[in-house]
Amino acid sequence: MDGEMDDKTEDKMDNKMDIYKKLVEIVGEEYVSVNPEELYIYSSDPGTMEPCKPDYVVIPDNVEEIQKIVVLANRHKIPIVPMGGALSLSGLVRPLKGGIVLDMKRMNRIIEVNEKSRYAVIEAGVSEGELKAYLNKHHPNLRHSMPDAPPIATITANALIHGSGRLSQQYGFHSDMINGLEVVLPTGEICRVGSCSISPYWFTRAPLPELAGLFIGWFGATGIVTKLGIKLYPRQKLRDVMIFVTENPDYVADVIWRITQTEVTEDLTVWAQPRPEWAEGFQHTTVYLTANSEEEMELKKKIVKNAVREYITRKEGGFLMLTPAMKAMFLQEPMSQLVRFADVRKGGGFEYVGAILPVELFGDAYRKGLEIAERIDITYAFNIRVIGRAHCMMFAYAYPFNRADEEDVERARKALHETNKVVLEMGGIPWKAELPAQKLILERMDPTTKELMRKILQLLDPNNIMNPGNWEVE
Amino acid sequence: MEEFDYTEIVHRCFRCGYCKYPSDYSRINCPSYAKYKFESYFSGGRMWLIRAFLNEEISWSGHLGEIMYSCSTCRNCVENCVFKFSDQLVDVFIHARADMVENGLVPSKVADFFSNIAKFGNPWGEKKSKRLEWAEGKYYDKNEYLLYAGCVASYDSRAKKALKALKELMEMAEVDFGVMRDETCEGNEVRIMGEFGLFAEIARNNLQKFESEGVRKIITPDPHAFNAFRNYYPEFGAEFNVLHHTQLLYSLLRSKKLNLGKVNAKATYHDPCFLGRWNGLYEEPRKILKEIPGLIFVEMPRNRKNAFCCGGGSGNFYTDYLGGKDGPAKIRIKEAAETANLLVTSCPICLMMLEDAAKSENIDIEVKDIAEILLEAIKT
Numbered sequence: 001m002d003g004e005m006d007d008k009t010e011d012k013m014d015n016k017m018d019i020y021k022k023l024v025e026i027v028g029e030e031y032v033s034v035n036p037e038e039l040y041i042y043s044s045d046p047g048t049m050e051p052c053k054p055d056y057v058v059i060p061d062n063v064e065e066i067q068k069i070v071v072l073a074n075r076h077k078i079p080i081v082p083m084g085g086a087l088s089l090s091g092l093v094r095p096l097k098g099g100i101v102l103d104m105k106r107m108n109r110i111i112e113v114n115e116k117s118r119y120a121v122i123e124a125g126v127s128e129g130e131l132k133a134y135l136n137k138h139h140p141n142l143r144h145s146m147p148d149a150p151p152i153a154t155i156t157a158n159a160l161i162h163g164s165g166r167l168s169q170q171y172g173f174h175s176d177m178i179n180g181l182e183v184v185l186p187t188g189e190i191c192r193v194g195s196c197s198i199s200p201y202w203f204t205r206a207p208l209p210e211l212a213g214l215f216i217g218w219f220g221a222t223g224i225v226t227k228l229g230i231k232l233y234p235r236q237k238l239r240d241v242m243i244f245v246t247e248n249p250d251y252v253a254d255v256i257w258r259i260t261q262t263e264v265t266e267d268l269t270v271w272a273q274p275r276p277e278w279a280e281g282f283q284h285t286t287v288y289l290t291a292n293s294e295e296e297m298e299l300k301k302k303i304v305k306n307a308v309r310e311y312i313t314r315k316e317g318g319f320l321m322l323t324p325a326m327k328a329m330f331l332q333e334p335m336s337q338l339v340r341f342a343d344v345r346k347g348g349g350f351e352y353v354g355a356i357l358p359v360e361l362f363g364d365a366y367r368k369g370l371e372i373a374e375r376i377d378i379t380y381a382f383n384i385r386v387i388g389r390a391h392c393m394m395f396a397y398a399y400p401f402n403r404a405d406e407e408d409v410e411r412a413r414k415a416l417h418e419t420n421k422v423v424l425e426m427g428g429i430p431w432k433a434e435l436p437a438q439k440l441i442l443e444r445m446d447p448t449t450k451e452l453m454r455k456i457l458q459l460l461d462p463n464n465i466m467n468p469g470n471w472e473v474e
Numbered sequence: 475m476e477e478f479d480y481t482e483i484v485h486r487c488f489r490c491g492y493c494k495y496p497s498d499y500s501r502i503n504c505p506s507y508a509k510y511k512f513e514s515y516f517s518g519g520r521m522w523l524i525r526a527f528l529n530e531e532i533s534w535s536g537h538l539g540e541i542m543y544s545c546s547t548c549r550n551c552v553e554n555c556v557f558k559f560s561d562q563l564v565d566v567f568i569h570a571r572a573d574m575v576e577n578g579l580v581p582s583k584v585a586d587f588f589s590n591i592a593k594f595g596n597p598w599g600e601k602k603s604k605r606l607e608w609a610e611g612k613y614y615d616k617n618e619y620l621l622y623a624g625c626v627a628s629y630d631s632r633a634k635k636a637l638k639a640l641k642e643l644m645e646m647a648e649v650d651f652g653v654m655r656d657e658t659c660e661g662n663e664v665r666i667m668g669e670f671g672l673f674a675e676i677a678r679n680n681l682q683k684f685e686s687e688g689v690r691k692i693i694t695p696d697p698h699a700f701n702a703f704r705n706y707y708p709e710f711g712a713e714f715n716v717l718h719h720t721q722l723l724y725s726l727l728r729s730k731k732l733n734l735g736k737v738n739a740k741a742t743y744h745d746p747c748f749l750g751r752w753n754g755l756y757e758e759p760r761k762i763l764k765e766i767p768g769l770i771f772v773e774m775p776r777n778r779k780n781a782f783c784c785g786g787g788s789g790n791f792y793t794d795y796l797g798g799k800d801g802p803a804k805i806r807i808k809e810a811a812e813t814a815n816l817l818v819t820s821c822p823i824c825l826m827m828l829e830d831a832a833k834s835e836n837i838d839i840e841v842k843d844i845a846e847i848l849l850e851a852i853k854t
Contacts, residue, residue, distance in 0.1 A: 030799065036532050037514050037535070040522075041514045045489075087490070103511070103513070127499070133498050150490040152495070342488035343488075347485055
């Protein structure tokens with residue numbers, strides 16, 4: 001018996017060594033690791049999800065290499081997990097069933113910026129920070145919609161998980177800004193969707209049948225996106241920020257409605273948190289404005305003030321005085337202050353449920369968040385971004401934890417799970433759902449929709465190698 | 475040596491990656507991450523791996539040793555980390571290395587480095603007698619300044635040329651200086667590589683020599699030595715003043731002790747990490763270059779606090795963990811060549827690393843120490 005087990009173990013080891021050698025042939029020795037140090041680091045992200053170790057970490061350089069890796073993985077039925085910045089915090093790039101983690105960040109070429117048609121074509125490893133710096137230098141009249149994720153977050157991964165950012169109030173989710181994709185399908189073919197499938201211009205997804213949806217929101221379970229066409233927008237000369245403060249959460253949905261009705265704002269966010277002490281109990285609606293002249297800026301400020309004047313007259317709201325330092329902090333892109341939340345418990349961790357909710361539910365969503373925080377005895381920060389002229393909001397319930405204290409981590413996990421359930425009960429949907437939240441979503445999903453998802457996965461990925469375990473319909 | 479409990483900090487890193495970039499996020503600015511590209515090779519990865527090792531989630535390995543020692547301690551992470559403990563990031567790595575030394579876990583190349591310094595007073599195990607060949611008998615004898623060369627300028631043939639240029643400039647300006655007859659390593663790298671015991675011995679021996687010779691002012695062209703003398707030796711009772719050669723040369727220019735002719739070049743400047751981010755000296759070298767008639771000075775995109783390290787610090791000029799393909803010196807020399815046709819620096823390690831990179835990459839750019847370009851300006 002012992003001998004049999006040894007033989008099997010040896011076979012497996014031989015096989016693993018063979019796969020390693022083949023991966024080395026494809027990308028070069030320096031870009032494949034089976035060392036315990038890399039397997040450890042790539043087993044988790046900064047959130048609360050338990051680690052899952054990969055068998056290999058590979059850093060490809062181009063689409064041809066990825067194609068070869070996918071063909072190899074198909075032959076041997078090895079899972080593949082494409083990874084951008086690994087900053088979803090919800091463990092989406094943990095290899096739930098082992099296999100290969102493909103770190104995409106070596107593919108960081110900005111292939112084209114079309115100034116006149118306002119789009120960029122980039123490789124999947126281009127980060128938010130790198131495109132921002134590139135546009136600042138070479139195309140100062142253009143910008144892309146930056147999320148407040150750290151600058152190493154990749155644009156492609158953020159768009160593919162329906163991220164949002166500075167321009168989402170005006171133009172919707174980042175997934176709405178996708179013009180086209182190049183994808184390595186789970187069976188190894190290279191496929192293009194959008195105008196780039198028939199034209200040299202990556203300028204639109206319409207009027208073709210919508211195929212991009214096969215790859216957006218799937219967490220890499222339907223293929224590996226290697227190039228992205230993304231919309232760019234005019235950059236105006238001036239940016240400013242105003243913060244409108246209320247003490248009644250039931251007013252916030254109306255405040256948002258009034259401000260978005262003006263059509264003059266860039267970004268619109270709301271934050272509420274117990275620290276610093278002066279902020280506790282208040283909702284801070286943060287209005288970002290852009291303009292090409294001081295005159296235009298002043299006019300826009302007046303318009304915003306007029307929109308909420310009724311609250312000021314009733315003494316139920318008012319604008320916060322902002323020092324230059326505070327303004328600089330709020331105007332920073334990305335806002336690094338948000339990441340500092342991870343040190344609230346002096347423990348290097350936070351995770352949030354990014355609930356996609358109708359704005360009209362703000363009051364309920366706020367109160368339910370406070371109830372959870374109180375019940376679980378955990379501190380919190382609520383950060384809300386309005387998306388698409390208040391068509392919806394991303395309500396982030398963020399909970400910090402000390403990763404050196406397992407009880408504290410467990411408390412955060414519990415708060416996240418409770419929040420996910422409450423969000424679904426309210427009629428919302430957790431964004432970039434971690435595995436337990438995916439299960440909660442699937443439990444509530446229309447059976448025919450689920451069956452469609454299952455069929456799509458089976459059709460595209462017959463060997464179930466792409467980030468398996470995610471969106472798995474039983 | 476000061477007490478510092480790094481185990482209280484390592485779990486506080488969020489691994490957000492701000493530390494990978496310069497302040498404008500334009501390019502990867504962590505030298506080891508730029509080369510290796512695995513998430514294990516930046517400060518966040520190291521923090522998590524140290525914690526995993528302490529928690530026995532991973533075992534000791536040569537690879538872990540390589541990851542720990544491939545950090546050039548350039549302090550880009552300190553500049554760009556967004557957390558309150560950012561100032562302590564490099565100290566975490568230094569003290570983790572000290573524990574590695576204490577437990578006999580350092581890679582063999584690092585052990586050789588320490589051993590050579592302990593036995594021969596230099597990293598390469600070169601003869602002590604060769605160290606002062608460049609000085610041509612100009613020994614310290616109650617002079618105003620001690621000129622301390624450091625190991626790299628004393629032994630590396632390229633850096634030695636720059637050192638000779640500095641000596642010549644100081645002689646031209648009639649600076650009263652001499653060189654210690656038995657100069658030995660000052661130990662900066664030894665300390666930041668974690669051999670605190672050896673460093674203490676080196677520092678005490680050097681101080682004893684300096685005191686017995688009555689040294690009150692030291693000039694050094696080596697920012698690593700400058701750092702040790704300025705920041706670490708006072709802990710052992712040092713009371714002398716130390717100047718980097720860029721500070722001396724700038725003051726000589728201001729007092730009109732050096733008369734400059736024309737140099738036709740488009741020059742850029744590479745900030746050595748141990749001069750810039752470690753000690754805040756950014757302006758003197760630039761002011762010197764701007765004083766040279768005919769020289770057009772242009773900044774590289776990454777400069778001052780955002781400068782990209784050459785990859786030689788923390789003993790990497792010897793261990794070579796940052797050499798080879800995608801080595802930071804190769805990246806930096808390309809950036810310089812896109813900016814200018816002359817790259818000026820003010821560190822013997824940077825000079826050696828960057829000129830080697832220019833040669834190996836066949837890049838057409840001159841690499842010079844600031845003393846060399848100044849001497850050229852005087853002689854034209």
